[in-house]
Amino acid sequence: MRRFSLWLRGKPIVADSVLAALLLLFEILGVGNAHNKFAYLAIGAVLPLPVVLRRVYPRAMAACTLGLSLIASLIGFLTDDRADHIALLSQGILLYTLVAYVGRREGLWYGLGLVIDLMLSIAAMHKPAGSDIIFTVMFYALCWTLAEFIGARHAYDTEVAARLAVADYDKERRAHDAVSAERTRIARELHDVVAHAVSVIIVQADGAKYALRRDPDAAGQALTIIASTGREALRELRRTVALLRTEHAPDQLPQHGTAGIAKVVEMMRGTGLAVELELTGGLDDIAPEVSLGVHRIVQESLTNTLRHAGPHPKAWVRVRRTDSDVLIDVTDSGGVPLREPGARIEGSGLGLVGMRERVAVLGGSLEAGRNSEGAWQVYASIPLQPGSLE
Known part of the structure; x- marks a missing residue:
């Protein structure tokens, strides 16, 4: 049934x-x-x-x-x-x-x-008008009252569903970020292993070349070190690559460019957060890592607004591309955390830290705090050509 x-x-x-x-x-x-x-x-x-x-x-x-x-x-x-x-x-x-x-x-x-x-x-x-008017007015009043009750219930269910969708999306995003961080750690470990092994092999090979005629024993020892170092590096390489074979499903990755930002904003609006969005410049042809950084900053800032900006939060999102960088400005209405039980979406408290780290990796800068008008503002600048991680 x-x-x-x-x-x-x-x-x-x-x-x-x-x-x-x-x-x-x-x-x-x-x-x-x-x-x-x-x-x-x-x-x-x-x-x-x-x-x-x-x-x-x-x-x-x-x-x-x-x-x-x-x-x-x-x-x-x-x-x-x-x-x-x-x-x-x-x-x-x-x-x-x-x-x-x-x-x-x-x-x-x-x-x-x-x-x-x-x-x-x-x-x-x-x-006769009397009985018809009384019955009709009572019937219409009943229909209106029932509609008010059902409409309020629908609005409540819609907002709850939107908040659950945001929570699920945020959970998936955090899981994706955790896996990405682990992959980055593995990649750095792989870089260290290979760089160390190749450096040792090069040094020993140069030494063996010079000692080949003058000191055959030293040359043989160098070749032995080269062989053992190569085998060890190969084992480490196979172990590390095995951890990287499984790829993320494409639908778990955020959409880049204006469409991705608009999707985040629309999702936040569904929770009752009033958001005004302003996009300036071509944001669809920038580097994927820069686009992802912009996406994450907007998402994390709006999530923090939803958590901490009071019972009727508002936010203004402005993303502008210049000749050399992308400027992100997210300002909310300020306020205090909500006090109603279950009204807040609890976070880890590391949102700003994560945003600063992401922007720093991309070679940009981020400032967060209350402005002169008492509103909370997040302002970030990310260069169009992100710095190298070497």
Whole structure:
């Protein structure tokens, strides 16, 4: 049953089609009260149709419902048929849809249209207005209240899902960084092993060349050292290369350039963090290591903002490419850590340290702290041609 519920939640048209079919069934059952049964069925068969696509095109379907209601009133007036269309309950369903899935402003405009439609319908049908107005107002109020509750729940679930996505992404990123750090350590160890072995071999080979005729024993000893050093270096090389054979999956690597920065910003916006992004200059053709450095600084800075900038955090991200370097400026609204239980995403406290180390490896500089306006600011400069790590 739960699997069916989850499947149905992912296919709104199916559930809404069932709802529209129920409204159509009620219309068929109520045809006996109609004076002109053909006209009643004709308009009754069309009235439920906007419900089918109400969550796909909510604004358009709300407008269609209002239009169909006006047509129903006009047909009833022309045929002198005062029978009520039960399918007009779709008006309340569309009001609920607009408030819950689009916004209150659209719901208010639609509600005003419903009031006008109700007045025109009562005037055209020459029916008592009191009971109809009371029932309709109570029905619409119920639809609005339910929409407010469901909409708030959807917004909460969306924010929680976005925060969990950020936490998962941050966890994967930290795991990737840990593996990268280990690979860097292995690469340095490999460099040390090979450099040491090659240096010894070169020195001994030069010595053996000079001692070959004058002191054959010394030359033989040098060749023995060369052979043993080469074998040891080969063993170390094989052991180290074995650790490097497994590659990262491509989807675990961050996307470079403007697309990668935009992805991070969009993900942070989903958590409720208001972010303004400004990208200047060509950022898609810079070196991959520089692009990765920019990506990580923006990501770590926004993550820190989400953790520490208060209950309604805001951030401004500006990345600008100059002739010689890339400038990153991330400023937030300041504030204090959140106090609500479970509201913070705990970190290791090494974010700034990691950013400084990354920028230093790339030959750049990073400054972090409160500016003159009291806001927290991270400012980094990374050269377009990163320094050598040799």
